[in-house]
Amino acid sequence: MKKLLILLGLGALAVARPASAQVYKPQEPLAHTYSIVARDPKTGEMAVAVQSHWFSVGTSVSWGEAGVGVVATQSFTNKSFGLRGLALMKQGKSAEETLKILLSNDPGREVRQVAILDAKGGVATHTGKKCITYAGHITGKNFSVQANMMLNExxxxxxxKAFEQNAHLPLAERMLAVLDAAEAQGGDIRGKQSAALLVVPGKSNKEPWNERLVDLRVDDHEVPLKELRRLLTVQRAYEHMNNGDLAVEKNDMALAMKEYSAAERLQPNNLEMQYWHGITLANTGKVDEAIKILQPVFKADKNWRTLTERLPPVGLLTVSAANLKKILETK
Structure with a gap:
């Protein structure tokens, strides 16, 4: 009973005390986390990468637009900083000017952590005084790293250090190296749950539907960084597949074979990649080689054989009737 009275008394004090700390909105995610915003000066690409012990962190922390910039908003996240920050930079504001405007009328600025990078490589970062220990950030040329509620400082x-030492990597892979370095130091004191990686071009071609070079999220996973890396590998493989398809359209079968082979090296157990490799071989007259690839695919899933029957009418398999029969009857 005495404990209950004490708790009630503390509750009364909390009600009577001004709610100065409760300046954030209830719907704002508590995305305590570590993240990086960065730009590759060679390509102009810009990126955000993040990991947190919070569900679907990529839907609240990471924002970006081709030719404009990227934003990471975290701690007691103000998601409006994402779209508003990009809009300000689109108007010509620098990262520093944008951050100043966003924080100027935010009553919750001391519980915020936000990093902004513009298309020129300018960076601006804020770690509020009330972000949970350990919290801090480092800005450098074309990047900023920031973290809060970490196991250690x-x-x-x-x-x-990881960003600076991995300049030889493509930007997406470089970002993952940075996240791995954070996790190796203990990362989020609560553990890990979700991660995200967003990469946009340095210049816009006015086709926003084609201007997310990488947009991957792991919303809930025991080892989100490992899963994020796996997904990036899958994306790289499919990029080779798409390049192979474009080569086929241009009747450059040598390039198509090269791209399909590169895809298969990244995803050796992917039946679809093996299948289209085989179909391309058949279309170049190498039917026996095609059969060697298609045979295990058909054996693993009979639907691929059925699909093969449907390709000639739409011009995706251009072999003679005799060779089509030979392919379909392979055991």
Whole structure:
């Protein structure tokens, strides 16, 4: 009973005390996390990468637009910083000017952590005084790393070092190296749950539907960074597949074979990649080689054989009737 009275008394004090700390809205995600915003000066590409012990962190923390910039908004997340920040940069504001405007009328700025990078490589970062320990950030040329609620204060220095030491990697892979470095230092004190990676071009071609070079999210997983890396590998494989398809359209079968082979090396157990490799071989007159590839595919799933019957009418398999029969009857 005494404990209950004490708790009730504390509750009364909390009600009577001004709610100065409760300046954030209830619907704002508590995305305590570590993240990086960065730009590749060679390609102009810009990216955000993030990991957190919070469900679907990529839907609230990471924002980006081709030719404009990227934003990471975290801690007690103000999601409006994403779209509003991009809109301000689109109007010509620098990262620093944008951050200043966003924070100027935000009563919750001391519980916010936000990093902004513009298309020129300018960066601006804010870590509020009330972000949960350990919290901090480091900005450098074309990047900013930031973290809050970390197990220890070595997380973001390790992230900055990893970014600087992996300049030889493509930007997406470089971002993953940074996240791995954070996790190796202990990462989020609560553990891990979700991760995201967003990469946009440095210049817009006015086709926003084609301007997310990488847009991957792991919403709920025991090892989100490992899964995020797997997904990036799958994407790279399908990029080779798409290049192969384009080569087929241009009747450049040598290039198509090269691209399909590259895809298969990344995804050796992917039946669809093996299948289209085989079909391309058949279309170049290498029917016996095609059969060697298609045979195990047909054996693994009979529907691929059925699909093969449907390709000649739409011009995707251009072999003689005798060779079509030979392919379909392979055991």
């Amino acid at each position: 070595t997380v973001w220095p390790a992230m900055a």
